[in-house]
Amino acid sequence: MAEEAETFSLREVLVAFTACVSEQREVRVDPYLAGWKGLVRFLNCLGTIFSFISKDAVTKIEIIENYRNSDQRDKYLTVQSMVEYELANGLVDLQKRSEHPNSGCRTFLRLHRALHWLQMFLEGLRTGEDNSKTSVICSETYDASLANHHPWIIRKAAGVAFCVLPTRNTFLETMNVGTAEEAVAMLGDALPYICEVYKITEELYAQHKLLDLP
Numbered sequence: 001m002a003e004e005a006e007t008f009s010l011r012e013v014l015v016a017f018t019a020c021v022s023e024q025r026e027v028r029v030d031p032y033l034a035g036w037k038g039l040v041r042f043l044n045c046l047g048t049i050f051s052f053i054s055k056d057a058v059t060k061i062e063i064i065e066n067y068r069n070s071d072q073r074d075k076y077l078t079v080q081s082m083v084e085y086e087l088a089n090g091l092v093d094l095q096k097r098s099e100h101p102n103s104g105c106r107t108f109l110r111l112h113r114a115l116h117w118l119q120m121f122l123e124g125l126r127t128g129e130d131n132s133k134t135s136v137i138c139s140e141t142y143d144a145s146l147a148n149h150h151p152w153i154i155r156k157a158a159g160v161a162f163c164v165l166p167t168r169n170t171f172l173e174t175m176n177v178g179t180a181e182e183a184v185a186m187l188g189d190a191l192p193y194i195c196e197v198y199k200i201t202e203e204l205y206a207q208h209k210l211l212d213l214p
């Protein structure tokens with residue numbers, strides 16, 4: 001675990017998200033997944049109580065990675081090309097999970113919702129008081145976002161896990177970018193990029209009426 005903590009770098013994660021948006025305002029899938037993989041590495045350092053969360057994230061990352069490693073890899077280069085390809089070929093379960101339970105669109109939507117939480121959580125960390133509780137920032141932002149899509153049992157388990165999170169400054173210092181102040185400055189630089197990735201994806205999914213995929 002200590003080894004994983006050493007290899008986690010907030011800088012790498014944030015750089016991945018800053019590389020997501022192309023000049024055509026498309027969201028590139030590979031850096032998006034790289035960003036999530038870095039976050040999962042960080043989550044694994046926080047203790048086994050978070051394993052059920054990281055396992056679910058890894059499952060979803062791997063589903064999309066498998067598309068990127070398949071014969072159809074080019075169709076999954078960006079979120080836009082993925083949506084276009086899967087919809088045009090009837091590869092998305094729109095009403096009920098049945099023939100295509102792990103479509104790229106459905107799986108990406110789960111990560112996209114989690115990105116909304118991440119955006120709010122990082123903003124809460126960035127603007128919080130020195131000794132504010134990460135657990136409170138985490139549960140407030142979770143309740144305002146992802147929790148709306150989770151059943152009671154997951155919400156309960158998540159609430160219990162959040163209780164072990166350290167104070168804000170300790171949390172910021174584990175990010176391997178220097179002092180808490182330096183981590184805050186880096187978050188300030190990177191958050192607009194994360195917000196942009198979220199906004200573009202949200203608009204795309206809304207345009208195609210995909211925001212409630214089962």
Ligand SMILES: CCCCCCCC/C=C\CCCCCCCC(=O)N[C@@H](COP(=O)(O)O)[C@H](O)/C=C/CCCCCCCCCCCCC
Pocket residue numbers: 010013039040042043046052053054056057110111113114117138142146149150154158165175
């Ligand atoms: C920059 C460093 C600081 C931030 C560190 C954050 C680290 C977060 C790393 C990963 C976040 C995990 C993302 C989880 C994706 C969840 C996707 C999802 O909603 N899955 C549910 C629905 O899936 P289907 O059943 O429809 O296939 C699934 O039911 C969920 C299961 C697991 C529970 C998810 C709880 C998520 C809580 C939010 C993350 C808390 C991490 C706190 C650590 C600071």
